[in-house]
Amino acid sequence: MCDFLMASYKQLPVAFESGAGAWLTDQGGARYLDAVSGIAVCGLGHAHPALKQAISSQAGQLLHTSNLYRIPLQEQLAARLVALAGMDRAFFCNSGAEANEAAIKIARLHARNKNVREPVIIVAEGSFHGRTLATLSATGNAKIQAGFEPLVPGFLQVPYNNTAAIGEALVNSRDVVAVMLEPIQGEGGIIIPDEGYLGGVRQLCTAHGALLILDEIQTGLCRTGRWFACQHEGVSPDVMTLAKALGNGVPIGACLARGEAAGLIQPGSHGSTFGGNPLASRAALAVLEVMEAQHLDKRAEQLGRSMLEGFQAGLGDVAGVVSVRGRGLMLGIQLDRDCGDLVNMALAERVLINVTADRVVRLLPPLIISDDEAGQIVATVCRIVRKFLQGDS
Numbered sequence: 001m002c003d004f005l006m007a008s009y010k011q012l013p014v015a016f017e018s019g020a021g022a023w024l025t026d027q028g029g030a031r032y033l034d035a036v037s038g039i040a041v042c043g044l045g046h047a048h049p050a051l052k053q054a055i056s057s058q059a060g061q062l063l064h065t066s067n068l069y070r071i072p073l074q075e076q077l078a079a080r081l082v083a084l085a086g087m088d089r090a091f092f093c094n095s096g097a098e099a100n101e102a103a104i105k106i107a108r109l110h111a112r113n114k115n116v117r118e119p120v121i122i123v124a125e126g127s128f129h130g131r132t133l134a135t136l137s138a139t140g141n142a143k144i145q146a147g148f149e150p151l152v153p154g155f156l157q158v159p160y161n162n163t164a165a166i167g168e169a170l171v172n173s174r175d176v177v178a179v180m181l182e183p184i185q186g187e188g189g190i191i192i193p194d195e196g197y198l199g200g201v202r203q204l205c206t207a208h209g210a211l212l213i214l215d216e217i218q219t220g221l222c223r224t225g226r227w228f229a230c231q232h233e234g235v236s237p238d239v240m241t242l243a244k245a246l247g248n249g250v251p252i253g254a255c256l257a258r259g260e261a262a263g264l265i266q267p268g269s270h271g272s273t274f275g276g277n278p279l280a281s282r283a284a285l286a287v288l289e290v291m292e293a294q295h296l297d298k299r300a301e302q303l304g305r306s307m308l309e310g311f312q313a314g315l316g317d318v319a320g321v322v323s324v325r326g327r328g329l330m331l332g333i334q335l336d337r338d339c340g341d342l343v344n345m346a347l348a349e350r351v352l353i354n355v356t357a358d359r360v361v362r363l364l365p366p367l368i369i370s371d372d373e374a375g376q377i378v379a380t381v382c383r384i385v386r387k388f389l390q391g392d393s
């Protein structure tokens with residue numbers, strides 16, 4: 001514990017000094033296999049040569065100018081991203097919460113256009129959208145909201161994976177101007193909705209003139225085996241938010257929009273000092289280039305499938321394992337009890353894992369891991385989960 005830091009985080013007793021690929025090295029020289037990627041950030045792993053080259057050359061050229069001036073790298077990044085996502089325009093910021101703030105502001109501007117004075121955005125129980133006041137108000141988790149009341153008004157929570165609940169809310173109130181969802185809930189415990197859910201919500205939004213906002217901050221950028229998780233269902237949102245993997249560790253977020261939603265932000269209505277600065281834009285362009293060149297969407301799909309099969313074979317019928325699930329390299333193993341201790345057990349075996357929603361082991365390895373490294377993660381996690389359940393039951 002450091003006395004000079006606010007106590008925001010419960011941290012593990014380890015500090016890393018360097019990284020390479022899927023491996024991190026601590027201050028004592030011990031190496032750890034990373035199955036967390038800085039919470040879905042380092043898709044290209046650590047110290048990727050293309051990113052190192054891009055960032056260092058940009059640092060020697062120009063870091064920041066502000067959005068008072070045109071930023072050609074930001075313009076290139078916007079063009080690339082909207083093409084990949086099937087959107088029209090981008091706004092850049094510095095984090096996921098900020099990307100969602102932009103999306104929420106777009107929904108409020110959409111409400112103005114519709115003459116709705118007290119707009120409502122439908123959100124899902126179990127969701128996570130960030131820690132700013134508006135995004136924690138949008139988050140479907142009372143623990144995240146506790147202590148920060150009064151919350152920002154205008155969010156209505158409905159059960160996730162339930163199209164009828166959204167349909168009902170849209171029919172009952174003409175104040176609903178948007179629906180905001182994660183295509184797969186990440187912090188909520190790798191909750192994958194049924195096939196047809198996102199498509200059903202898309203149809204409802206279109207029929208009622210509500211914007212569909214998809215938070216792809218954790219699921220986006222090849223993580224689930226597609227560039228964006230909504231592409232598994234061929235669903236196109238009106239607004240999509242990104243952050244995390246976009247800069248592979250260089251902070252950058254993006255709010256993409258299409259159609260009417262893409263034209264709502266006008267000069268003076270939103271902004272960011274750092275958003276999309278030359279350094280962050282150059283880093284993100286390098287990330288996208290590597291993802292495209294190495295077809296990391298396909299790689300995540302293939303590797304994710306084999307890891308899932310490995311977990312199903314190793315844990316599928318172990319008592320205490322409720323479910324093994326995942327899409328691409330976003331994998332979850334749900335136990336029947338709280339299992340935060342597994343993180344320390346894995347650390348002792350020099351593997352980094354995460355536990356979310358108390359009972360779900362969450363694995364988000366770098367997209368560039370080898371078959372062998374993926375196999376090591378599966379073997380270690382299966383072993384420690386079995387040991388944990390035996391010791392604990």
Ligand code: PLP
Nearest residue numbers: 095096097128129130186217218
């Ligand atoms: N939305 C989702 C789905 C997330 O998983 C996260 C972070 O975990 C956020 C938003 C918030 O992103 P940030 O921590 O960059 O503000």
